[in-house]
């Protein structure tokens with residue numbers, strides 16, 4: 001493809017992404033992959049260039065732009081070499097006309113920028129939520145140790161004790177160490193939040209919202225593979241992805257339980273009041289993960305945030321019933337909004353007086369309410385809120 005054709009392709013891809021964001025359709029990543037599936041003439045350099053252009057436009061437009069072209073014209077206004085490619089040649093976009101629509105730049109839709117500001121995230125810090133995400137891995141101490149593991153690339157040691165940061169695009173899945181279960185891909189911040197659980201060998205730990213088990217696997221390693229680790233989720237497909245991952249990681253202690261939404265305790269009744277620790281890595285708006293999924297901010301609404309907040313508060317109460325006296329409840333969200341962080345802890349404590357907040361003890365982050373917040377700006381990680389509570 002010519003450089004001009006790549007720009008035109010990015011415009012077409014963005015039109016599909018915009019339409020999907022408005023209708024609640026497929027995520028950008030899937031749309032881009034599908035678009036190239038039917039365009040076999042595009043080589044890997046073309047794919048990378050079109051993807052990079054589309055994502056640059058998504059990151060630059062705070063709210064859903066009127067069209068893919070308006071978004072690319074915004075980029076062209078900032079980059080004369082890109083503007084020069086709008087030349088009307090074969091497969092190229094038409095020249096930019098005087099006064100034609102240009103998308104508005106921004107960090108997020110106005111209401112969301114305000115919600116972040118109200119949650120103590122200033123504009124500079126919010127802008128860093130749109131950086132390109134790094135590639136972090138965790139060395140699995142069930143099989144290896146960061147201090148001695150020999151990898152094809154050394155990587156930069158992260159604050160998380162077994163974390164390493166690798167150059168973008170490193171194909172870790174082809175590495176022997178990955179296939180042998182010695183390493184897992186996991187954001188450094190996600191690794192740090194797992195430390196707040198302080199999971200010990202021999203304990204009973206419940207991961208209430210385990211998904212595909214990113215944090216479950218880190219907990220299994222912290223427990224040195226001994227004890228009971230129960231991974232739960234309401235999503236069968238996500239949870240099923242944990243089986244091969246646990247096998248590869250040598251995490252044989254993991255048990256899985258599929259939960260029914262609104263009736264989570266039905267499948268957990270035998271564990272009531274017994275867990276040493278319960279992790280609630282709750283479903284949330286994901287404002288802390290825009291580095292990976294920047295178009296998610298085009299899809300959020302205040303109603304959606306309120307819906308997540310209500311679910312989080314209910315899941316905290318479910319989890320509270322599972323913890324033994326003296327045990328820990330760790331609340332994590334990948335959001336920087338107080339409604340999904342500090343306010344949840346305050347509300348939980350006013351509903352449940354027999355609990356006490358503790359410092360999460362993760363050696364990172366900035367205090368927010370009665371918990372801690374990690375952010376790309378402060379910690380170089382995805383954004384997270386984490387709090388640890390103890391049952392008296």
Ligand SMILES: C[S@@+](CC[C@H](N)C(=O)[O-])C[C@H]1O[C@@H](n2cnc3c(N)ncnc32)[C@H](O)[C@@H]1O
Pocket residue numbers: 190208209210211212213214215216232233234235238259260261262264281282283284315
């Ligand atoms: C933030 S994600 C979990 C990510 C996962 N812990 C990890 O580290 O990869 C939240 C998960 O909560 C699950 N979930 C949604 N509603 C739930 C419920 N009522 N009970 C338990 N899990 C729920 C979702 O399916 C999703 O997998």
